[in-house]
Amino acid sequence: MKAGTPDLATLGHRIRHFRGERGLTLDQLGELVGLAGSQLSLIENGKREPKLSTLDALAAALDVQLADLLAREAPSPRAALELELGRAQASPLYQSLGLPPVRPGRGITDETLAAIVGLHRELQRRASEAIATPEEARRANTDLRERMRARDNHLPDIEELAEEQVRASGHRSGALTHREVSVMAERLGFKLIYVDDLPDSTRSITDLANGRIYLPPASIPGGHGLRSMALQAMGHRLLGHQPPASYDEFLWQRLQINYFAAACLMPQEASVAFLSQAKKEKRLAIEDFRDAFGVTHEAAALRFTNLATVHLDMTLHFLRVNGDGALLKGYENDGLPLPTDVTGSIEGQWVCKRWRARRAFEETNRTTENYQYTDTPAGTFWCATQTGRTDATEFSITVGVPFNQAKWFRGRETTVRAESRCPDESCCRRAPDPLAERWAGQAWPSARLHAHVLSPLPSGTFPGVDDAEVYAFLEAHAGK
Template sequence: MTASPGSASALTEDDTDALTIGRRIRQLRTARAMTLEDLASAVDRAPSQLSMIETGKREPKLTLLQAIARALGVGIDALLEGEPLDERSAVEIALERAMKGQTFRALGIEPFRIGKTVPTDALKALLALHSEIDRLKDERAATPEEARRANVELRHLMRSQNNYFADLEATAGEILAAVRHPGGPLTQRTASEIAAYLGFTLHYAPDLPQTTRSVADLANGRLYLSSRVPAKGDARTAVLQALSSRMLGHAEPRSYAEFLRQRVETNYLTGALLMPEAHVAPALKDAKQRRAISIEDLRDAYSVSYETAAHRFTNLATEHLDISVHFLKVHESGTITKAYENDDVNFPTDRLGAIEGQMCCRRWTSRVVFDEDDRFNPYYQYTDTGNGTYWCTARVEASSEGLHSVSVGVRFDDTRWFVGRDTTNRGVSNHSVEACCRRAPADLEERWREHSWPNVKTPRTLLATLPTGAFPGVDTTDVYEFLEAHAPR
């Protein structure tokens, strides 16, 4: 993850080292009752030069560092430690970094020398104010437009890597090897073993905060999940999603973009644990050789949801099968809620390039499937577009927000590898052209345009900002009260 330009971590490593080394030199010098002039004389340098080193404005050369270490009676390693020696030094370094950042500059506050007489509490108060200003700036930036921009950037990253993340696959492999998972469906017992391996015990509570899926008590190694698992829920998924953040070392997100990235990484790692690459990839290669690739078979083999199987297929299809794919999740209202493509399919986008939130073409497989009475078997369709012909397989699944369709598709040339390629269902979609389906037929428009007035069901986030906080939408007061009530005494 990259730090925001205004954050302390946006400084270079050299800046950080210089500040820390300088504070360690000054602290060791004062502990030995040496003046700046005494140390300067001992190393044959001007006091002003050493002053710049101690304040982090100049990085000393190795030969000078060695001379300073000898004068202070310590080894050079004592000066090169990454952390300052005491709390005061840590606070001073943090404030000096903050003063070099964008927030102070934007407020017109010039960096000032932190004197010995300035109370530590005053420095802490300045740091707290700086942190709160940054938080408020991030909160104001968390608008629907900002969310769409972050989502577009993340989708471009996923596309550039063919939705395959080798580091996350490696992490999943290491965890599964540690608990000696033999392959095949990952059981609830194995999920519990993974929790134990990571130092957590599982606890099911009826009063889990409504804004959360799980809550981890890091101090006591306890993972809380709801005891009210929905009828169609998967207990393994909730456990693995919670643990994935710990496996990946996620810290509190500093921006909505980082929050979104962490969520994608968590879902990816969960899928990689439920459907290990080492077992799924050979099975997919075999299915391709037999021209019998099927998302349903993948779902059934690993006892996961159709959506999980479809997602996992997009992770591995290009990397292991050399097949470009696209994925869509569409609400029954026609709104696209999730999307991915690396096969150049022409999804509708807004001016920012965001796909999510756009209306899916009525003639696309993801919309047509809602009109099918047969919900037991998958629906297949070829769709002719201005960008070529695509084949898709789709299913309708229920969720707490209503019905959704989940579809996976490929270009016509790759259809030969899939079950369902012999379908006679066909459609024509030109959703980049207004007349395709976003505009009513001419006779209907002429008859009703001047004689109708729909009362729009406005999305609640249309005019409001996104839910605020480090974890958008989570009521942290509820979380802290819950942990306090359930913590072991």
């Protein structure tokens, strides 16, 4: 079809509509235009494209203008529903269900047809919400960060739930043990099982039918990760989560289970007592908090953000920065000017090269925290940064506070100081004038394109999870 003409299905409906208004059968109209009734039927059903001469003949036989025949609108409300149903049933979404198409014959009333089309619209809407583009995901993450900032990153209902579960496990003090985590699972009717064949798209799988929580092998070093994963799986059940209907809901559920796990590993009452005493003695340190509860440095730093404003009366910021300087996670309620894109998202943005979060990668001694005061357009901030490494890359974890709150922390005596003018590009992103004059227009770097920039987030009942692999895994283990 040429641009400006209707699709074949719409054209066919318009021909059928005008034929019906004239009271002509397929054979009668076919005889007028020199076509067999069967050939005309193919045109009306959108399965054959007519020649322009045939369209001229049809318009004349039906006593309508050719423009009326070629209009892009459905000829009637009924036809509009039939066309929409046809498009919906031809979509990959409906085809993936393996269901037969519904043919809207005369036996289907307008009301029934409208109901079927309505179901297709809802199916498409839910599928569209479940498949978030990177931009939609960033917006959802930004909204969630703002929501938590308004709450001082504190969720009292989950704090209370975690305290209750930890007490019921028999835990009294120190780090939460694997045995106590197992007791918590047993109280919910679940057994923790460690396997080495979890699908790559999952961290754990909960078998609701047989009361099992499958986790990676128990030999993983450290143990904090396994306790956390088990607690996250339990969090879904305790918080009454249902399969998320949107990416925003998925992110909120993930935040809740992460919060629950952290609140169990570092219970509020014991954590606040520990931190309050450290503040009183002016020796607050994330590394001490980490060691007291047997968790990772990042877990301790994030947990500190849950408690610092509400219980220690201080504002603060948290950063996890990749080795290339990109911000992976961030939180602030102290006014630190975090880098953002046009949507307000911080993830993937480069932090200032003068911040300790990046300068720490230059240090040769990385066994302890590095401290720094940084003068920014929003004021002066003190921070403590610890670096780490994964199999793929290195990263830094930073917790900082405004200058007047540095007095509570170990490392406040540091003489390391820097100035950051970001987001002013002259701070660290614009080359010095001599270099710019020398090389502007003389360089053509080949940029590294990250696939996730262009790809939509993986779909599935849960984003990024391969349902087929999960069901095959559960079937393989159900009889064991």
